[in-house]
Amino acid sequence: GAVVSQHPSWVICKSGTSVKIECRSLDFQATTMFWYRQFPKQSLMLMATSNEGSKATYEQGVEKDKFLINHASLTLSTLTVTSAHPEDSSFYICSARGGGAGEQFFGPGTRLTVL
Amino acid sequence: AQSVTQLDSHVSVSEGTPVLLRCNYSSSYSPSLFWYVQHPNKGLQLLLKYTSAATLVKGINGFEAEFKKSETSFHLTKPSAHMSDAAEYFCVVGGGGNKLTFGTGTQLKVEL
Numbered sequence: 001g002a003v004v005s006q007h008p009s010w011v012i013c014k015s016g017t018s019v020k021i022e023c024r025s026l027d028f029q030a031t032t033m034f035w036y037r038q039f040p041k042q043s044l045m046l047m048a049t050s051n052e053g054s055k056a057t058y059e060q061g062v063e064k065d066k067f068l069i070n071h072a073s074l075t076l077s078t079l080t081v082t083s084a085h086p087e088d089s090s091f092y093i094c095s096a097r098g099g100g101a102g103e104q105f106f107g108p109g110t111r112l113t114v115l
Numbered sequence: 116a117q118s119v120t121q122l123d124s125h126v127s128v129s130e131g132t133p134v135l136l137r138c139n140y141s142s143s144y145s146p147s148l149f150w151y152v153q154h155p156n157k158g159l160q161l162l163l164k165y166t167s168a169a170t171l172v173k174g175i176n177g178f179e180a181e182f183k184k185s186e187t188s189f190h191l192t193k194p195s196a197h198m199s200d201a202a203e204y205f206c207v208v209g210g211g212g213n214k215l216t217f218g219t220g221t222q223l224k225v226e227l
Contacts, residue, residue, distance in 0.1 A: 004158060034215075041124075043205070043217040044159075093159070104215065106151075106159035 002028045004096045006107035013084055014115055021079045021110045023094030029074035030096035034104060035067075038091040050077055084114040117142040117210045121218035129226050134178075134193040136221045138206030141187065147209035148189045150180055153220075154202045162204075165189065176200070201225045 003026040013019050023033055032051050036044040048064075050056040050071035058064045066088075068080040077096075081088055091111050095104040122137040140146060150162040163174025170182045180191045189206060206218040 009156075036217075041220075043219045045217075046214060049214075095159075103161060103164075108156060108158040 002026075002096070002098075002105040004030075004094065004105045004107040006092075006094055006110050008110060009108065010111040010113075012113045012115065015085055016083055018080055018082045019084055019112060021081075021092055021094075021112075023077045023079070023096065023107055025075045025096040025105070028096075028098050028105075030077075030098060031074065032097045033071055033077040034095045034097075035069060035077075035079050036093045036095070038093060038109070040091075044093060047079075081112065084112070086114045088112065089114045117144070117146065117208045117216050119206050119208045119216055119218040121204075121206050121221050123221050124219065125222045125224065127224040127226060128196045130198055131195050134191070134196045134200065134223065136191040136204050136206075136223065138180075138189045138191065138218060139187050140189060140206070140208045142208055142210060144210055148180075148182060149207040149209065149215070150174065150178070150189075150191050151205045151207060152202045153205065159205070162191070196223075196225045198225050198227070 005024045007022045035047045038044045046059050047062045048056045048058045048069050050069050052071050052074050056069035071077040091109050093109040095106045097104045118141045120139045148165040151159040153159050162178050163172045165172045165182045173179045178193045204221045208216050
């Protein structure tokens with residue numbers, strides 16, 4: 001199947017700093033990418049959907065000014081957590097989908113810890 | 116609106132015995148239903164999906180699931196568990212705009 005990578009796999013940062021997480025589709029062109037957040041022992045919650053070249057669509061309750069999403073190319077989307085705080089600590093997972101209503105392929109996730 | 120409930124947060128079986136992971140869903144649409152598996156430090160992998168064709172869906176690694184509309188269920192089964200099946204399993208319902216709604220997950224433990 002298609003491969004999606006995320007970088008970094010884990011990151012620790014100080015409160016108030018910004019952190020960028022990359023999501024890449026390695027062997028296919030992803031017209032749509034999704035960003036999820038997973039708290040310990042909980043389910044994945046969709047944060048936003050991004051289409052290449054367009055602004056991301058955020059789910060209700062997700063602050064778009066805090067979680068900046070850029071999908072500048074068909075193989076790369078980035079999530080930037082701005083002015084991170086300890087409550088932003090979580091596991092962030094991206095997925096990518098080619099054209100149409102095809103399967104979403106998931107990245108391995110990025111664990112963010114904000115001190 | 117759509118939602119999914121995984122009835123067991125943890126399931127423990129002996130190797131070679133059957134596996135049953137339970138899932139109930141709620142959807143305003145004719146749903147698409149999926150089971151994903153998540154191994155530690157690995158991305159979510161699709162096991163199988165139901166998209167209104169056959170109600171018994173066969174997936175990878177010997178897993179299968181049966182869509183029962185009358186019971187709004189989509190339980191995942193495997194006749195004989197293997198040690199490598201130990202992982203977190205998510206039942207997922209797909210709705211409008213291809214948005215996926217995840218269940219809370221079931222941790223499967225396989226013992227010798």
